[in-house]
Amino acid sequence: MAGVRGVGRKPHPELGQSVTGHHLCHHRHLYQESRRGRVGLTRGKRSADGRMRIGKEADMDRERSGSDDVHGEVERAQHEKPWQRYLEAELGLRHYWYPALFSHELQEGETRPETILGERLFFKRIDGRVYCVEDRCLHRGVPFSVRPECYTKHTLTCWFHGFTYDWRDGKLVEILSEADSALLGKVGLHAYPTFEKHQVIFVWIGDGEPADIREDTQPRFWDEHLVTHPVVRYKIKCNWRVAAENGFDAAHIYGHRHWIGMQQSGRIRPFGTYPSRQDIVQVLTEDGKPKGIVKQDDIHVYARQIEGQEVRVPLWPKDAPAVVQTEPRAGWVGCYLPCGLQVEGFPKPGKVHFEWYVPVDEDHHYYVILHAGYARSEEERQAFYAEAEPLAKLIWQEPGAKPEGFNNFDAFARKWSHHAYAREDWWHRERLFKPDYIITQWRMVVSKHARSIQRRGNCAPMEVDEGLS
Amino acid sequence: MAGVRGVGRKPHPELGQSVTGHHLCHHRHLYQESRRGRVGLTRGKRSADGRMRIGKEADMDRERSGSDDVHGEVERAQHEKPWQRYLEAELGLRHYWYPALFSHELQEGETRPETILGERLFFKRIDGRVYCVEDRCLHRGVPFSVRPECYTKHTLTCWFHGFTYDWRDGKLVEILSEADSALLGKVGLHAYPTFEKHQVIFVWIGDGEPADIREDTQPRFWDEHLVTHPVVRYKIKCNWRVAAENGFDAAHIYGHRHWIGMQQSGRIRPFGTYPSRQDIVQVLTEDGKPKGIVKQDDIHVYARQIEGQEVRVPLWPKDAPAVVQTEPRAGWVGCYLPCGLQVEGFPKPGKVHFEWYVPVDEDHHYYVILHAGYARSEEERQAFYAEAEPLAKLIWQEPGAKPEGFNNFDAFARKWSHHAYAREDWWHRERLFKPDYIITQWRMVVSKHARSIQRRGNCAPMEVDEGLS
Amino acid sequence: MAGVRGVGRKPHPELGQSVTGHHLCHHRHLYQESRRGRVGLTRGKRSADGRMRIGKEADMDRERSGSDDVHGEVERAQHEKPWQRYLEAELGLRHYWYPALFSHELQEGETRPETILGERLFFKRIDGRVYCVEDRCLHRGVPFSVRPECYTKHTLTCWFHGFTYDWRDGKLVEILSEADSALLGKVGLHAYPTFEKHQVIFVWIGDGEPADIREDTQPRFWDEHLVTHPVVRYKIKCNWRVAAENGFDAAHIYGHRHWIGMQQSGRIRPFGTYPSRQDIVQVLTEDGKPKGIVKQDDIHVYARQIEGQEVRVPLWPKDAPAVVQTEPRAGWVGCYLPCGLQVEGFPKPGKVHFEWYVPVDEDHHYYVILHAGYARSEEERQAFYAEAEPLAKLIWQEPGAKPEGFNNFDAFARKWSHHAYAREDWWHRERLFKPDYIITQWRMVVSKHARSIQRRGNCAPMEVDEGLS
Numbered sequence A, B, C: 001m002a003g004v005r006g007v008g009r010k011p012h013p014e015l016g017q018s019v020t021g022h023h024l025c026h027h028r029h030l031y032q033e034s035r036r037g038r039v040g041l042t043r044g045k046r047s048a049d050g051r052m053r054i055g056k057e058a059d060m061d062r063e064r065s066g067s068d069d070v071h072g073e074v075e076r077a078q079h080e081k082p083w084q085r086y087l088e089a090e091l092g093l094r095h096y097w098y099p100a101l102f103s104h105e106l107q108e109g110e111t112r113p114e115t116i117l118g119e120r121l122f123f124k125r126i127d128g129r130v131y132c133v134e135d136r137c138l139h140r141g142v143p144f145s146v147r148p149e150c151y152t153k154h155t156l157t158c159w160f161h162g163f164t165y166d167w168r169d170g171k172l173v174e175i176l177s178e179a180d181s182a183l184l185g186k187v188g189l190h191a192y193p194t195f196e197k198h199q200v201i202f203v204w205i206g207d208g209e210p211a212d213i214r215e216d217t218q219p220r221f222w223d224e225h226l227v228t229h230p231v232v233r234y235k236i237k238c239n240w241r242v243a244a245e246n247g248f249d250a251a252h253i254y255g256h257r258h259w260i261g262m263q264q265s266g267r268i269r270p271f272g273t274y275p276s277r278q279d280i281v282q283v284l285t286e287d288g289k290p291k292g293i294v295k296q297d298d299i300h301v302y303a304r305q306i307e308g309q310e311v312r313v314p315l316w317p318k319d320a321p322a323v324v325q326t327e328p329r330a331g332w333v334g335c336y337l338p339c340g341l342q343v344e345g346f347p348k349p350g351k352v353h354f355e356w357y358v359p360v361d362e363d364h365h366y367y368v369i370l371h372a373g374y375a376r377s378e379e380e381r382q383a384f385y386a387e388a389e390p391l392a393k394l395i396w397q398e399p400g401a402k403p404e405g406f407n408n409f410d411a412f413a414r415k416w417s418h419h420a421y422a423r424e425d426w427w428h429r430e431r432l433f434k435p436d437y438i439i440t441q442w443r444m445v446v447s448k449h450a451r452s453i454q455r456r457g458n459c460a461p462m463e464v465d466e467g468l469s
């Protein structure tokens, strides 16, 4: 597992992987490492069942002393904003693979339109394979999808004048209303490469030869014996970057505290949890591997004082310390270009939670959640599927349903975060705090490593009322 | 019938008119005539009942040989875009007559507001005559129409402060809330000239003396013995130019192929039909006459091959040729400035179909359809009216009703064409094909002959939610 | 009552106040006084019951002679537009007190968001006092109000990451998800000063120390023994300036003529009424006092001729003159910065009608109506409240209810006036008339005396569909 920065990783108990290399980052001035701030802190220990046992209370006051590099870095970064390209990436990153649909959303012979990164796409499954072309006739610009016509297996005919295209390469192969058109074979639609795995249909938004999809997906997506269960694909009015930052956000577990799953699991989760040290935030920049950030939270905050009154996580023992510092968590959370998150051990140990924030346009993203686990035999596979449905319900419920799934809060948080960023210049007015350190790192890795920024080109997404008089 | 370009016209069987002149166009480089491409083609013959009898199959491959001037012209034109003024005419052409209402929509004493070319108009019928003024008080800009007050026959009083105008000339004749205002007689509303004929109320959108309305209407509108039946006036979210091009579009008959009227009439219509030669497209530019384009389609496409599989018009005999070239059709389709279409012999021989694409604003037009025929006696008039209602149903049904009328497809096509042109720069990205030759000619005649382009001036159309809190 | 310009004021019968001073305006070129136009006019006399008794018909023709300074001034002003700052005040005047809520809308412990002058505010009542902070977390910009959390009496905690603020000064006092944040005490929300009186909660929109609220409220609001009854707070799609001008509008009583209260009171009101002389329009500019305009209408128009036909106020006696000039009304109507109106003797003698046009954003204002009277004893107070409810119904009814309240017409008029001003450049195209003289004066006093103009800064109002996917 070369290419990670920071401290050596522990092997994953279930998968037997181990960290064997250590990639030296060449832009140290941005991601300077430090061990300061760790000295003298008492840490909790992780027991076999994954629950944290408290040693003794950490004197967290020291944490924000002059030697607090993380806080200082956040202050510096939000002042200097060394993430200019990220600010321009309103519409997403170009030349990447994106999850567009779940496999079950496109049955054999079915067609389906979607807008991704502002581009109008049209999908069809033919003989099991998924094809995708621009959903816009090159003649008069109409969407095929409002009245799709397919005379033969591999062709798509426009309902207006009969321009007929090959799904496989987008080429114009016939025009039903003209005799032997001189245009045949000379022009075509943009055809989008697709890839399907683990019940997810990916599409390449970019020009030229697509990159290796392994570079554009979360690492565990390629784990041996992985089995998956699609949870939801849900459109949210929120820019994809605000969504990604929310997904990866260290401290927003505060907002999740009412989640019924917390009560059910018996695990007591803190108000906030975040990395105290820069060196347990790993910046992934190795060539040929997914780029992104992996963090390990070691600070866990269980109680604070407000107006002299203690505000304490319910059920957190009265005599337990307010703040606990642990060894960096073995369970990882990573955020990967272009827009994917991977959470290990969620919603329970041995599972992997994948999610994506797929840009639709400047104001919307698709929130895509895929639940995964491991199965080495048919029996294990059956067990996985039997458990997947109830676990999926813990993760997501139709908005409005009670009790909510875990990630319903995230959908809520995003839709209410969008306004300030989109319309009140919040990219320049936000006031970040120490737990946002990983977010500043994320912005920088995107700025530095994104292949390309999607520009509002010749595509305009359909509006909700489009096609109505 | 001077002023037409191209081949001589055949007399209209019912009306006995004949083409007597031939107007020489002075911009030959744009509309260069050619007879090439006709040589050696076998043509069908039109029988007495108007149905085409096939001679033998045309070798259409030759049609797109190096000598295909029509295709070349379309390629050249869409590259050079010699129709700049047309591109600027988003809001319509100024200094023209437009059909605003059907007569039955404005009964004696009634008032009615409409927005045309972005201007807010207010109509009233007084003693049978139709008057029209700006629907905007010159004082505080409110629309009269939300609470019209008419104290006397010829006046309109604003509900706000009692400014009182004469419907006939717009002049401010009294103010009920001021004693002997110094403004009386000095200021006034814009008063729009109107004209009513054949159950259509026209309004002059322009300044100064209106043009002769005969110049701004389709020629057969003035035919002797014409009788008419209003079909529909329907607002569509689509720019008027996209609408006009759709109405006049040669090859889009492909999209109409499911029309029930085709099956009922027993006529087999091709997938596409268009003029093969520039000289059967007539550019009307004579002074004092309607300007526009008249086309005669001679190519008819009944079958094509897709992926080696024949796609054939249903009921088209197996042994009949895939493509037929006929004599140019005696029935004419013409598109006229500012925005009118005339189709002879539709929906059946002996009838005339008029339609207009009246600009409302940049994103909407009114689709106005008028069915017409001829009657020389009261008996014939009765016959016309008896037949008009069922024929109107073949032409248009309330959207959603099944089976659809013929022109419902056009409304559908337009609303789905608008997006690319309005928001995706399709005016510069469209890929026209040979049957669009007549559309390139239309754009050029508008660019060259339009009296004026309507500019977004001091009028803004009311939005749907206007006046709601 | 120093600081008024123009003729000396009569004492208010009930309150015994009298005009003791006369402020000399230093910009005489703008507000030049004149007595011309008064000579030789017969005036009505005000009887004890407040109804006007007619003397003899005024020869109003003279009124618009060359010596009509008021008309001339309106013509000049609308040509030169000496109110540039007013034109820029789309979003309201900054550094002023505004009525935000009625007291009963915010019970003890309740929270409530409002948008005023484009700023997102959040109110809470704690121990009877009203506090107000920005409704936007300084961290990620989310509104607190969608999920308010208050752990202790004086604090507000953000639902996202637990940033905790003091309602009293906006300071960040704790962060629940971080251990001992270095940000505590260093940053905070904007905290808005509030003031509550007569069942109205005011908020200071501005920076620095708020002005004395007496300068920003209508003078009678501070009268001894005043008792009040909130009538309505209603959001209208109309810019606040258009609303204020409508409220103060001299001649628009024409539109109110169908009001049932007119019939009930037995008072016959004219079609229009306005000041004939500049010197009965008072421009209030004295330091430390409310700025604004007070007008006294002396011209009353009861009948005009349209197309030779007399249009007469119903019930106005046939032999009574069409136009009556009276002594300037003792009852005053005043319009005060930032956006308040005061009408004495409405809806009946002895009452005071307050209203405000509080800017929400460029396209909306809150119409706030407060009914008031006087009570020196508990008995009089009871009497006031007993009468207030039925009087309030005369003033305002839920839109749609019949018969309408008096001010429902104003809401109607405003919503239909907004379009032309907002989208058709009506600020530069309007055609004012003589009764608008007071409006030109209002515009000038705002332009000259407004402390500051609100600019679209870093706040954007939530849209109706905000937070929906």
Ligand code: FES
Pocket: A137, A138, A139, A140, A141, A142, A158, A159, A160, A161, A162, A163
């Ligand atoms: S728009 Fe598709 S074929 Fe014409």
Ligand code: FES
Pocket: B137, B138, B139, B140, B141, B142, B158, B159, B160, B161, B162, B163
């Ligand atoms: S707005 Fe029409 S009279 Fe004033």
Ligand code: FES
Pocket: C137, C138, C139, C140, C141, C142, C158, C159, C160, C161, C162, C163
């Ligand atoms: S957005 Fe309010 S605490 Fe983070």
Ligand SMILES: [Fe+2]
Pocket: A246, A247, A252, A256, A407, A409, A410
């Ligand atoms: Fe979350």
Ligand SMILES: [Fe+2]
Pocket: B246, B247, B252, B256, B407, B409, B410
């Ligand atoms: Fe059509």
Ligand SMILES: [Fe+2]
Pocket: C246, C247, C252, C256, C407, C409, C410
């Ligand atoms: Fe009013």
